[in-house]
Amino acid sequence: MIFRPVVAVAGAVTACAAFALAPTGAVAAPASATPTGAVPAAQAAADGLRGQEQARAASTGKALGLGSGESLTARSVLVDQFGVRHVRYERTLDGLRVVGGDLVAALTSAGEVTSVHYNRGKDLAVARRSADVSPGAARATAAAATGQRGQSATELVVYAVEGTPRLAWEVRSDGIQADQTPSRRVTYVDAATGALIESIEEIVTGTGNSQYSGTVSLATISSGGVFQLKDAHGNYATDLNGATSGTGTLFTDADDVWGNGSITSRQTAGVDAEYGAEQTYAFYAAVLGRAGIWNNGTGARSRVHYGNGYNNAFWDGTQMTYGDGTGNAKPLTSIDVAGHEMSHGVTSNTANLAYRKESGGLNEATSDIFGTAVEFYASNSADVGDYFIGEKIDLRGNGTPLRYMDQPSKDGSSPNCYSSTVGRLDVHYSSGPLNHWFFLASEGSGARTVNGVAYNSPTCNGVAVTGAGRDAATKIWYRTLTTKLTSSSGYAAARQGAILSAKELYGKNSAQCLATESAFNAISVPKGTQTCAN
Ligand SMILES: [Ca+2]
Ligand SMILES: [Ca+2]
Ligand SMILES: [Zn+2]
Numbered sequence: 001m002i003f004r005p006v007v008a009v010a011g012a013v014t015a016c017a018a019f020a021l022a023p024t025g026a027v028a029a030p031a032s033a034t035p036t037g038a039v040p041a042a043q044a045a046a047d048g049l050r051g052q053e054q055a056r057a058a059s060t061g062k063a064l065g066l067g068s069g070e071s072l073t074a075r076s077v078l079v080d081q082f083g084v085r086h087v088r089y090e091r092t093l094d095g096l097r098v099v100g101g102d103l104v105a106a107l108t109s110a111g112e113v114t115s116v117h118y119n120r121g122k123d124l125a126v127a128r129r130s131a132d133v134s135p136g137a138a139r140a141t142a143a144a145a146t147g148q149r150g151q152s153a154t155e156l157v158v159y160a161v162e163g164t165p166r167l168a169w170e171v172r173s174d175g176i177q178a179d180q181t182p183s184r185r186v187t188y189v190d191a192a193t194g195a196l197i198e199s200i201e202e203i204v205t206g207t208g209n210s211q212y213s214g215t216v217s218l219a220t221i222s223s224g225g226v227f228q229l230k231d232a233h234g235n236y237a238t239d240l241n242g243a244t245s246g247t248g249t250l251f252t253d254a255d256d257v258w259g260n261g262s263i264t265s266r267q268t269a270g271v272d273a274e275y276g277a278e279q280t281y282a283f284y285a286a287v288l289g290r291a292g293i294w295n296n297g298t299g300a301r302s303r304v305h306y307g308n309g310y311n312n313a314f315w316d317g318t319q320m321t322y323g324d325g326t327g328n329a330k331p332l333t334s335i336d337v338a339g340h341e342m343s344h345g346v347t348s349n350t351a352n353l354a355y356r357k358e359s360g361g362l363n364e365a366t367s368d369i370f371g372t373a374v375e376f377y378a379s380n381s382a383d384v385g386d387y388f389i390g391e392k393i394d395l396r397g398n399g400t401p402l403r404y405m406d407q408p409s410k411d412g413s414s415p416n417c418y419s420s421t422v423g424r425l426d427v428h429y430s431s432g433p434l435n436h437w438f439f440l441a442s443e444g445s446g447a448r449t450v451n452g453v454a455y456n457s458p459t460c461n462g463v464a465v466t467g468a469g470r471d472a473a474t475k476i477w478y479r480t481l482t483t484k485l486t487s488s489s490g491y492a493a494a495r496q497g498a499i500l501s502a503k504e505l506y507g508k509n510s511a512q513c514l515a516t517e518s519a520f521n522a523i524s525v526p527k528g529t530q531t532c533a534n
Contacts, residue, residue: 001314002337002390003402004426049077053087056111060087063113064105067124069094075102083109093124093158099170099188100161102224124165126158131167131191138169138194142187145199148175159188159197167191174232177203184221184232203232206256208271211263212334212392214382216275220256227256229270233292235277235299237270240306240321248303263324266305269331273302273322276338276374283339283370283377284346287471288478293345300345302338304331311395313337315344325393334392335383339374340367351485357423358490361430366481368403368431369438373474376451386453387439405439406455408432417460417524418491433523434494438477440519442470459522468515476502476516492528495520499530509533 053060057072066072072089079085084106091101101124105116135154142148159168168188175183188197206220206227219231229251230236238248251258251270259268281299284290291297301319310323313332320341324331344367347353353363368389376385383392390402401411408414414432415422422430439457444467447456459465467473476498484497498520502513513532521527 001312001428002332002340003312003395004428046077049079049085050074053077053085053107057089060089060105060107060111060113063111064103064116064122066091066122067093070124084114085109091124093126094129096129096156096158096167098124098158098160098165099168101158120160120162120165124158124160126165126167128167128192131156131169133169133189133191133194135169138189138191139171141189141194141196142171142173142185142199145187145196146173146175146185148173148183148185156191157188159190161188161198168197177201204256206253206258208275209257209259209261209265209268210271210275210382211259211261211268211331212272212383213275213378213380215261216271216380218258218271218274219278220253220258222256227253229253229258229267229274231274231278231281231299233281233297233299235274235281235292235302237274237277237302237304239266239270240303241266242305242308244307247301248305263329263331269304269322269324269333270302272331272333272335273304273320273338275378276333276335277302277320277342279335279378280339280342280370280374283374287373287377287474290346290478293342294349300342304333313341315341315348317348320345325395326397330393330395332390332393332395334390335378335380336368336371336375336389336391337393338371340371340389343367343370343374346370347481350482351489352487353485353489354487355427357488358430359488360427361422361425361432362434362485362489362491362494364427364431365434365438366477368405368435369474369477372405372438373470376470384451384453386451387443387455388453403428403431403435405435406443406457408436416458419524423490433491433525437519437523437525438473440465440522441467441473441476441515443467444515445522460524461521463518463522465518465522466511466515467519468512472502472506472512472515475505476512479505491525495525496528496530499528499532503530503532 053074057074061072071092075088077085077087086104086106088104091098100120103118106114153172155170157168157170158165168191171187173185177183184202185199187199190197202222204220204222206218208216208218210216221228221230238250240248251267259265259271281292293300303321306321306323309328311325313322322331322333347363347366353359387405388401395402404410409416414429416436418433445457445459445465479501480497498516502516506512509532517532
């Protein structure tokens with residue numbers, strides 16, 4: 001979580017919103033009378049309607065006069081203000097998927113068809129059901145056309161997008177575009193002649209009008225004439241629309257321009273969350289060589305518009321979730337919070353630091369450290385990199401950040417210095433010393449300005465610290481997390497692991513190790529057996 005929850009939220013959230021507010025924090029409790037019950041009900045009703053229409057799809061097909069061998073799959077049902085059901089269908093022909101064969105029919109609740117609109121036309125006059133061209137030959141044609149070797153699937157379909165409907169091989173392939181954007185192509189090859197019909201790039205670049213990061217580029221997916229707020233790794237954003245359960249509805253859009261920079265567009269929070277997830281994924285890949293939360297190339301879901309006035313964000317073991325904040329005015333979707341939540345996923349899949357006592361503080365600080373590193377990595381002029389957490393979301397309502405890494409005590413609750421009692425604090429406060437360590441190891445102690453932001457970082461031992469740069473501190477902490485720490489590790493293990501990691505990465509007595517060691521001295525973690533010299 002991004003901070004200490006003031007009000008317990010129903011439902012098991014194992015780890016972790018991005019904050020704890022000070023106990024005195026004047027945060028309004030979530031309104032008790034939320035409209036959330038209506039949304040799952042609406043979802044269930046929609047699913048029920050789709051099921052009803054699927055159950056009578058065969059008779060609807062007959063009523064439409066579709067050819068024998070054609071089957072309808074109900075994709076969605078929209079009931080209009082006149083009670084008319086507008087049902088969208090996909091078609092198959094003798095089991096072959098008809099690409100471009102979709103239609104929308106208007107039905108009464110009794111099932112009488114009152115109108116129909118076909119995507120390309122009603123008739124699918126395809127005489128043959130078998131291909132003259134082998135799938136291997138189709139793949140070779142696709143590879144020659146796209147330059148891509150990583151082909152994932154080949155399926156015989158009826159191609160009815162344009163021209164005369166005909167049999168075609170649909171070849172899916174993955175690769176990298178010239179500008180390094182991932183590529184996912186779908187290529188159609190005529191199954192009778194072997195001729196290339198068309199090849200479509202599905203990974204496109206959308207424009208997002210975010211709430212906190214200005215206008216941003218987003219990797220999106222173009223599919224079936226609609227854009228999805230989803231990238232090639234599978235990082236995607238869904239709208240919970242006030243619900244507190246379920247996966248939400250994937251954001252889609254007609255023109256690939258998303259949100260309007262304000263909460264008046266439901267998409268805006270999705271833009272910030274997706275931008276945060278895509279940047280976090282890119283940060284881990286580029287800086288730390290890690291392929292996502294699970295290090296397997298798989299992205300994650302970000303759910304936005306959770307609950308009503310929910311003033312937190314969390315990782316629940318599988319996904320990120322964001323509330324809309326007090327008054328539903330400030331979604332908790334700034335990039336440092338997104339990086340924080342996604343990094344909880346990384347922690348739970350590596351050291352798995354228990355969310356209690358000192359290990360819980362290290363867990364929280366890890367999310368603050370990498371959330372901050374992501375914010376710097378994104379290099380966004382609307383939200384410049386800083387060593388504060390939550391400076392954009394105004395959780396306290398007075399414009400101040402939630403946490404300060406240069407001097408954690410500025411939040412009124414977090415200690416600057418380690419002590420043997422730090423583990424008694426809420427994990428969002430016991431994180432303070434390690435956040436302080438990260439600032440000192442990166443930038444050093446005393447007054448300074450970074451990216452136009454002023455800091456003044458004290459030391460607990462009165463000895464000045466020279467920083468070794470944020471990049472080194474980030475890599476040292478990641479190595480510590482992923483190769484040294486375990487579930488009950490506390491500050492002593494953090495110090496031992498970080499010094500050893502620094503030596504492994506940069507060598508004995510390297511400037512990076514000395515910064516690491518002196519910063520641990522400066523936050524009062526007692527010396528262990530590891531030193532930069534040994
Ligand atoms: Ca910032
Ligand atoms: Ca920040
Ligand atoms: Zn957290």
